[in-house]
Amino acid sequence: MSTKDLVSIIVPTFREAKNIPVLTERIHEAMKAARIAYEIIVVDDNSQDGIAEAVDALRKKFPISIKVRLTERGLSSAVIEGFRLAKGTVFAVMDADLSHPPEKIPELVAPIMGGSAEFVVGSRFVPGGSAEHFNWFRRLNAWVSKTLARPFTTVRDPMAGFFAFPKSILPDLTLLNPLGFKIGLEVIVKGNPRTTMEIPIQFKERLYGESKLSIKEQVNYLRHIIRLFEYKYESLAEMIKFGFVGGTGTVVNMAFVFLSYDILSISYRIAVAIGFLVSATSNFILNRTFTFPKSRQLHSAVQYALFIVVGGAGFAVNWFIAVYLYENNPFFHEHYLLATFLGILGGMTINFTGSKLLVFRKGTTSA
Ligand code: GDD
Ligand code: MN
Numbered sequence: 001m002s003t004k005d006l007v008s009i010i011v012p013t014f015r016e017a018k019n020i021p022v023l024t025e026r027i028h029e030a031m032k033a034a035r036i037a038y039e040i041i042v043v044d045d046n047s048q049d050g051i052a053e054a055v056d057a058l059r060k061k062f063p064i065s066i067k068v069r070l071t072e073r074g075l076s077s078a079v080i081e082g083f084r085l086a087k088g089t090v091f092a093v094m095d096a097d098l099s100h101p102p103e104k105i106p107e108l109v110a111p112i113m114g115g116s117a118e119f120v121v122g123s124r125f126v127p128g129g130s131a132e133h134f135n136w137f138r139r140l141n142a143w144v145s146k147t148l149a150r151p152f153t154t155v156r157d158p159m160a161g162f163f164a165f166p167k168s169i170l171p172d173l174t175l176l177n178p179l180g181f182k183i184g185l186e187v188i189v190k191g192n193p194r195t196t197m198e199i200p201i202q203f204k205e206r207l208y209g210e211s212k213l214s215i216k217e218q219v220n221y222l223r224h225i226i227r228l229f230e231y232k233y234e235s236l237a238e239m240i241k242f243g244f245v246g247g248t249g250t251v252v253n254m255a256f257v258f259l260s261y262d263i264l265s266i267s268y269r270i271a272v273a274i275g276f277l278v279s280a281t282s283n284f285i286l287n288r289t290f291t292f293p294k295s296r297q298l299h300s301a302v303q304y305a306l307f308i309v310v311g312g313a314g315f316a317v318n319w320f321i322a323v324y325l326y327e328n329n330p331f332f333h334e335h336y337l338l339a340t341f342l343g344i345l346g347g348m349t350i351n352f353t354g355s356k357l358l359v360f361r362k363g364t365t366s367a
Helices: 017-034 051-058 075-085 102-113 136-148 183-191 215-232 234-263 268-291 300-328 330-334 336-359
Strands: 006-013 037-044 064-068 090-093 119-123 163-166 196-200
Touching: 006 017, 006 075, 006 102, 017 037, 017 051, 017 102, 037 051, 037 075, 051 064, 064 075, 075 090, 075 183, 090 102, 102 119, 102 163, 102 196, 119 183, 136 215, 163 183, 183 215, 215 234, 234 268, 234 336, 268 300, 268 336, 300 330, 300 336, 330 336
Parallel strands: 006 037, 006 090, 037 064, 119 196
Antiparallel strands: 090 163, 119 163
């Protein structure tokens, strides 16, 4: 990329009319001094606070445009809409409230234009960066949020709404989930930049208006993190859920043995079989809906039968490993619980891989 690149600066807004003129002028000064071509794209969610008129007036002097959305709402989906409208090869995103210093945009986009980074964040948490006015609640909140984002990136301020990246890392914008509240993190996970960089910024309290950060957004953030985890670490996420379902199965199994044997006075032999069948069924239902929700390849009756077969195979493997070790190895003869454990591990591996690749397989039906 070269200095001839057009930088599209995307600014999501909700009730920010008062901030737009100052923001535009400061962006213009910064970009002019750095000799970088730019366009500003405001995506407003029908604030009706005079922002459309304000942008109209600014348009005479600056390369700015506005898209007012009437039906859709939300920060991330507004930013994604901005990506769609953008004509540049470099995308930058920032808040309208002057929390993010426009003077830093040239520094933010330079590594991208120079090809030394594919994602640059204006960061509060690197030396030189700050967020002085943050109270303890927002501090704690920021710490928890960034810790949860650790599995996805080494960036220390992945929550930042001030970042830039080359259009080329996201050829398919439909990959972006508009429900993802932290759009920067969403871009990191879906765009998978080869190199990231952080530029220190001093985060300022907003100029006018009030923050939209609420408890609801915190809950949404948690859901977002879980979705990103499932996207990036699909098998691991499935394994964790499969294990969790297995845990519930054990409880169900024991509850039904107790119910059958103790309360209904059915013979223990039958009670154990009932416990197994009921828990295998509840495991099946949970795995079908919760662990592998996208698997609708086979008819559910076929899936159920296969699940029981895989469970049987898992048990057989469990039994053979444990018994083989116990009978052929003096060490395991003595440490028979270790042999038992290794058997369980082997059985679980069969259960999981069989469930994933056979019972709940994805993709097109094979002939
Ligand atoms: N179009 C649109 N729709 N814009 C929105 C919406 C919405 O539903 N909600 C918020 N915005 C705009 C605001 O007008 C502002 O320009 C920007 O998104 C950020 O919103 P703020 O309300 O100022 O967020 P904040 O100050 O609490 O959060 C900032 O700091 C966080 C880190 O602590 C933002 O920069 C976040 O992106 C950042 O993660
Ligand atoms: Mn703000």
